[in-house]
Amino acid sequence: MNNARNNLTTVKRTELTFLEKLYVPTLWSGLKVTFRHFWNTLFRGKVVTMEYPEQKWTVPEGYRGAPYLVKDTEDRTKCVSCQLCEFVCPPKAIRITPPGPAVDPTTGNVEKRPKEFEINMLRCIFCGFCQEVCPEEAIFLQKDYSLTGVSRSEMIYDKEKLLALGGVHRGPIMKWKQKADEARKQDAFKPE
């Protein structure tokens, strides 16, 4: 404790010089930027703004836009309602209603789908935790950044909307299908 206190050093704030106190040079350097853009736009045709929303910005790779649900290449919802995203979501924007015990036997041994999946886009902070935590690669932050609506309830996206916006994920992971195929090939026990 003592040691730490003895080690404290006081950093003195540097006094501003007379010129700096005038603020005029700083103002001037700022205006220089403004004038440069003014000049470039007016005479050299270099445009730095765009006419949104007619024109839209192309977002770079890895941009974190709105999270949507995806389907696999066989048109099945990838989400199995494990609720990890709901758990990890910092602003608590995700809300999942897990299903009852209804099973869809056509999908191998996946036994679970979300009955309802809602993301409150007003709460979402686009942090990407949901995508990172998802064990099924079922939710991705996509490039959508312009989310609008006329009411709060409209900004709560439900499962249908999220799936429609999310599209198809062409990733190679089809683990449930592989599991079912593997089981069918086995001698000793076959499902169905």
Add this chain to the structure above:
Amino acid sequence: MPQEYRLILKHADEPGYTPDIECYLRHGGYESLRKALALAPRELPDGKRMSAQEQIRDEVLKSGLRGRGGAGFSCGLKWSFVDRRSGKPIYLICNADESEPGTFKDRQIIHKDPHQLIEGMVISCFANDVKLAYIYIRGEMPEGAKLLNKAIKEARARNFLGPNILGSGYSLEIHVHRGAGAYICGEETGLIESLEGKRAYPRIKPPYFPAVLGLYQCPTIVNNVETLAAVKHIVAMGSGEYAKLGTPNNTGTRILSLSGHVKRPGYFEVEVGKVTMGELIFHENFGGGMRDGRKLKAIIPGGSSSKVFKAGETFKLKRKGPDGQMAAVDVGILDLPYDFDSLQQAGSMSGSGAIIVMDDSTDIVEALANVSEFYAHESCGQCTPCREGALWMSKALHRMTHGHGRKADADYLLHIAQNIQGRTICAFGEACAWPVLSFVKKFKDEFESRGAADEARHGSIQGATGHPTAASPGLPVI
């Protein structure tokens, strides 16, 4: 000149020798039983009295008889562990579940001379105050079970069995119980569970040592067929005479089962330790050398669960030198005396006395895959390492023998096997791990080159194949 010494199988292969009781009696049968029952209590110098039973037990201990089933544990010591104060009945079970691959000696005794086994059993039961004994015979020997049942009936008719045997006041019942195709029933606690009508799951020890908590939670003795037959001869000739056979600490005779690529496979009864491995394989009195002029490649010395020997191996054995001091001597594999201790010192075991010989045409990977499939099929599945590991090894070897090996598979197999041995409820863990450990360690180049060749052909694979031949053939689907 090395030759057989026939004690137990003395008459078995004689022309005209039949398994019925008349024939057995003609050859001096049940004389040892009469002798045992007639033993009078002996006064000891310290004034204590030694009952007839104690005398027989003492004889068996002094004879140095070691169990012929696999572990080679002293029979007399095993009997001495039996809890005789519990007040519970003591049971004796004859382990005739001969299922170690390579072994077929008990079959000879049961089929050719069943009364010898019965006599040995009655004496052993008498010595241990057993009133009820079972012969647990493997299911695959229906003929043997019939013969034994017949023999028991005959013996009962002549009062060698049943109430008040030969007027001695001692009563005994023996029943034949048939297994149904499970190797694990050879493990004594697994056998006991099976005899109780359950799945043959070996019991945890402690606390379920058969000598204390065996069949129906009563003290129980489980002995191999050959061991019990030997008891008869110990009583007949006395422990001193018996101990003169064989070599010190490896007394008596043993029936060895020789199979594989030799000219003359078969069973041979020899004095323990008097014959070397090389003589067994090459001498004309025994194996007669390799088939088709091939060269020796590997020997499995004591049933498929024992560790394999590679041709040309040498071992450091402790031997008494000319000066009487113990010294380490280099012994080649063919000069290895076939006894319990030498094989153990050589890093393997004599197990059930089953020698499987492989010549240089043998694909060692295929051979191990065959053995591993056996153990994957026979694992009872009670405890984790063996349940999962046995099939895992079998799957990996199946993959290797089906053209999808990897160079790394040698270490992969060692890794699995090392995690099984010593971690399971019963010795099956070792039984399934040892072949893999020894085959892979001693023939590592073959495993690696095969894997490397496959990789060169396919590129490195990640679990490409299934296991299309189920490791449990005929496994029921429910």
Add this chain to the structure above:
Amino acid sequence: MSTPTTAELKPAPPPVETIRIKVDGRELDVPKTMPDWQGKPQPTTMLQACAMAGLEVPHYCYHPKLPIAGNCRMCLIEFGTPMMGPDRKPVLNEDGSPKIARSVLPYEPDAARGAIACATPISPGMELYPSSAATKQMREAVLESLLINHPLDCPICDQAGECKLQEYSVEHGQATSRFVETKVHKPKQVDLGPRIMLDDERCVLCTRCIRFTRDVAGDDALGIVNRGSYNSIAAYPGRQFDNNYSLNTVDLCPVGALTSKDFRFQMRVWFLKETKSLCATCGTGCNITAGAREEKLLRFEPRQNDAVNGPWMCDHGRLNYKWVQREDRLSTVISTRTGSGTWTGVLAEVAEVLRNAPKGSVAMVLSARQTNEELYLLNKLAVLCGAITDSIAREGQGDALLVSPDKNPNSNGVRLTGVAYTEMGIQIPKIAAGIRNGQIKTLVVFGEDVTRHGLEGDVLSRLDHLIVSDVLPNETTQRAHFLLPGCAHIEKRGTFVNVKGRLQKFMKAVEPKGDARPEWEFLGELLQLLGRPENFKSLEGLFNQMAKDTPAFAGLEWSRIGDLGVNVKL
């Protein structure tokens, strides 16, 4: 008599014989024997010794309340025993301490040999190494084996979050598996019985379920079929696993092989708010943990209390929670006289009625499902009004394990608080007669449908005032002039006394619906309106006050009851 917690204060037990051992190098004296699953003394095991040293040995098949199986091999630990010379005397180190022989494989003296801690007894001088590198390696290997054929379907597995396979994999497992073969596939979604679903692929074959149902529940319904790696838990084809204790196997299952059909897929366990409560289905008073999310009850699980239910509870009690949040649940306070719908208004009216009621014109039927505190206040009210009180006995089928034939959770509370002295329901005919002959004009009913217990509709219609408090609608509540919506016990705090005289408290798991309030709250207000201001501000205060006034509870305080309750003198 000043300390009623007598059951806890037994005379000091005789000194126990101990064994000195070392755990991870630390010397420790442990008792020579410890109770086994049935409570009989057995030699202390390595696992128990490690627990005493504060080290948890991971395990799957071992359960303190089940016979030992020793099949999972997860609890393997390295150990050493004092070395013995040929003269059977301990070999000593140079410093005079006994030399320890580490357990090694007999045929490979460099490799450590483990012993299963769950079944191996300790011996004097033994050293246990539950944290050694060899022990760690054994655990890693067993976990690898368990995981190679596991489906790894945690995202859809209900056990995720409370799964021992997950927990141990993180704690003791290795990051990667070498397994490259195909997995063994086994039956999934096996319908074992009306309440249980089985997934054989997830099963680690610890056989806890088999041992439980065979040795505890006495219904030998489960077994293992097939062999080796294909071993699968199963009931006999066509036979239902449906005994009244079957759901305990779901709790016992260390993985997600056995799941409750009722709770399956309803909610991930990490979202559940867990509350210590009691089962109110019968007089046994099994301790439970209630799981709820956002005021929705989702499951009951037993909470271990060896004085009452051990770690078990019956299926009937476990599933007996759905009525609490039924749609038609009473949630509005009603006075049919003025049509008032507020607590202040209705309570004032009720107070008015009771104040003006002549002595002997009031009767009360109070349920043995109310808490002690409520019964205490109601009894006070009864004394104030000079009312005749009684309760309703509820007899049913019991069993040898946990289910009590007394279907009231608090019959003893009714007796101890003085609502009914001996036989419950003995006064009901007297009350009926009183109403018929016009002597009784006001009836207060708490938590019972009296029309089914001797006070039929035509009797009730003779009353001037019928004051009813209940949770669910019934004929009595329909006839009520004043309806005071109460709470199920899971929605409030309080205490019950079970059939064996154990006083146990319970906590509030969910909020009541609508206007419904804990009865003790509005009863306190009612007494105040009747000019008997009470001192308590909280349930704790109320309990402490009751304990002072009630001989059976003398000396008790809320803070001293503890989670497992105390015995009181009946």
Add this chain to the structure above:
Amino acid sequence: MAFIVPAELEAELNELVTHYPQKRSASLMFLHAIQEHFGFISKEAAEWIASKLDLQPIHVWELVTFYPMFRQHPPGRHQLKICRTLSCALGGAYALHEHFCRKFGLDPKAHGIQTTKDGSFSVEFVECLAGCGTAPVMMCNDEFHENVSLSKADELISKCQ
């Protein structure tokens, strides 16, 4: 289909029970006897045994599925069991198995039990039959055959037919 155990068999079974201090022990012998008589263990048979020995049906079912000798489905009239373990494999058991399979039009790669369409033969690999010295060995129903060459195998088939 009603499951009826003939009186003689039942008497034999009743005698078996007396061999053991505990009834349950007889279950393996019961299964053998029932299988010998009916050819396989049906569900009804398992239930019958269970009730006879005061057991739960699952106890019997545990055994039927554990011990490979017990069948849940009727096998062929002649059951050929070929030992596939090491000594026999070295002695040519795989060729023998393949020979049988080709003869009967069965899959030579399958190790488990396969029955011909007409139900006359079933072929399967079994583990060690304890006849390693006379490899390859096999069993035809309860008969043990040693040194089974391919020609000997053909003889065996024709004898069965």
